[in-house]
Amino acid sequence: MTETILQLFRNCSRSVFALFIAILLFNQSATAAPDGKALFTSNCAACHNPLKDATGPALKDIDKTFPSKEWGYKWVNNSQALVTAGDKDAVAIFNKFNKIPMTAFPSLSHEDIDAILKYVDEFKDPNAKKPGTETPVEAKSNSSIYTWITLGLIVIAIGMWRLSSTLRKSANDKSGIPNYKDIPLGRNKVVIAMVVILGFIFVGYWITNGAINEGRQQNYQPVQPIFYSHKVHAGINQINCQYCHAGAEKSKQAMIPSVNVCMNCHKQINEYSGAADHPLVTTEGKTVNGTEEIKKLYAAAGWDPTAKAYIKDEKGNIKTQKVEWVKIHNLPDHVYFNHSQHVKVGKVQCQQCHGEITEMDEVYQFAPLSMGWCVNCHRQTGVQFDNGYYNNVYKKYHEEMKSGARTKVTVDDIGGTECQKCHY
């Protein structure tokens, strides 16, 4: 009788332990980013939302409307080729979206496209993921649930193990088998080893997670000293990004414009007349008076809008102050990132890394800026191999491209995932 109970308990504690390991593994795989998501974010998110029409249509379940699977691949690889060939479905979609051509993605394989479509089809509306919330809340509460379940299971496993050894002792007593000397829990080698290993796993996991997330702040959206809207400037009024961020093509830094750049236009424009068409509202829902915000610019510039002149002190100096914009994107000091390399040489669009800025009143950090994010894109993105920079190097790749054995040369192929390229 006691033997069977004993057996039962042994089995039980074993399966509890197995469950616990399974949860550990599941927890790990739950945090690993699926490929489809990364591909979608780096290639499609600038123009597509899974759920809402943006520049292009909402993509959730779009594959169910394709004339054929092949057609879908062709579309994503090069939609304009289909349109020019007169494919009637393609032409209809193109016309419906005001003839905005979609970027061609000749480098995406069928598996890549399947992964993207799977990701958008399974996409669920994460209401909590509003810009401004600094950490995705659901992910956090999820992982703490796992932690509690795990801790609970450990307690149960230890309890069962103790119970089973007590039972064994009494069973042995009954049948007259001499007991091993009872080793206290704290000195049992197996227990000590288990505790040390688990301790390592958990402490390691928490520390690396904490270190990785520290200073990384996707969706970060600080309040700026002047409510300056990118939507009003770069969107509605179509001002080129590089008018203000002139460094993006020429140097490492894109640079934030000085007050003088603002005043090129705002000596004339002293009020915001667009409130009827595009009212300005903060993420908290407060209405903003654009004209008052322009006055803040004047205060910083030292400009008198009634006299239409700069205010001068006794010595005749203009006292222009800097506007203390809060920096949103911050890479750690040990990382080297260069805008002109990406914008000029690599022809990467601002939107791929910064999101649809022309739709943002207040800018927020769109990309995670994690190492995985940089490296993923380098693995997937082709360099502009025939733009002259690579004429006299990588002979092998040139030959392979010519013979058709290779369709693209990725950043990875030219060494873009080597540690020292990104780390000082």
Ligand code: HEC
């Ligand atoms: C530069 C903006 C842009 C990017 C980037 C972009 N698309 Fe599009 N996409 C569009 C537009 C605009 C349309 C509507 C058709 C048109 O005007 O050509 C469209 C249409 C589509 C359609 C056809 C919809 C239908 O009705 O069948 C699919 C599928 C699609 N996109 C998938 C993707 C995928 C997958 C990616 C990323 C690999 C992507 N798009 C990236 C702009 C874009």
Ligand code: HEC
């Ligand atoms: C009229 C000037 C102007 C234009 C045009 C403009 N910006 Fe900006 N941009 C600013 C100012 C000022 C800031 C700092 C305040 C802020 O973050 O909103 C800024 C901030 C940014 C930031 C955040 C920088 C940080 O702190 O990390 C990004 C990214 C950005 N701009 C991208 C763009 C892109 C992309 C475009 C074109 C679609 C664009 N900007 C057009 C003036 C401009």
Ligand code: HEC
């Ligand atoms: C390949 C990705 C990528 C592309 C493309 C890109 N940026 Fe950036 N941008 C970044 C990263 C990463 C940072 C943070 C840099 C840092 O902290 O040193 C950044 C920072 C900025 C900043 C903050 C000031 C600065 O120079 O650090 C501005 C403004 C900005 N980008 C504007 C732009 C504009 C405008 C474009 C398009 C012309 C653009 N970016 C294209 C990745 C990109």
Ligand code: HEC
């Ligand atoms: C190339 C011209 C141009 C430049 C440069 C420019 N603006 Fe503007 N700004 C405009 C226009 C156009 C409007 C919209 C006026 C309207 O709709 O009546 C505007 C509106 C505004 C508004 C009211 C709407 C809002 O966004 O809150 C503010 C504040 C403002 N600008 C601040 C700035 C600042 C700060 C800079 C420099 C970083 C700057 N502007 C640079 C053209 C410019």
Ligand code: HEC
């Ligand atoms: C949207 C895609 C994309 C993202 C995201 C991206 N890169 Fe790149 N990167 C490129 C492309 C394309 C090139 C190739 C430019 C060229 O032809 O030299 C490149 C080139 C580079 C190079 C030069 C590599 C070499 O071998 O010469 C460095 C360094 C680099 N990137 C750093 C970064 C860092 C750091 C980040 C993240 C903060 C990042 N990149 C994010 C697309 C990207």
Ligand code: HEC
């Ligand atoms: C394409 C650019 C790129 C390449 C290549 C790259 N890294 Fe990184 N690395 C980054 C960025 C960006 C960060 C900052 C991540 C963050 O703040 O979360 C980083 C962070 C790190 C960190 C600090 C970890 C942390 O959480 O702060 C270490 C360590 C590191 N990288 C090691 C390496 C090693 C080793 C290699 C070569 C196998 C490598 N990196 C290659 C871009 C790169």
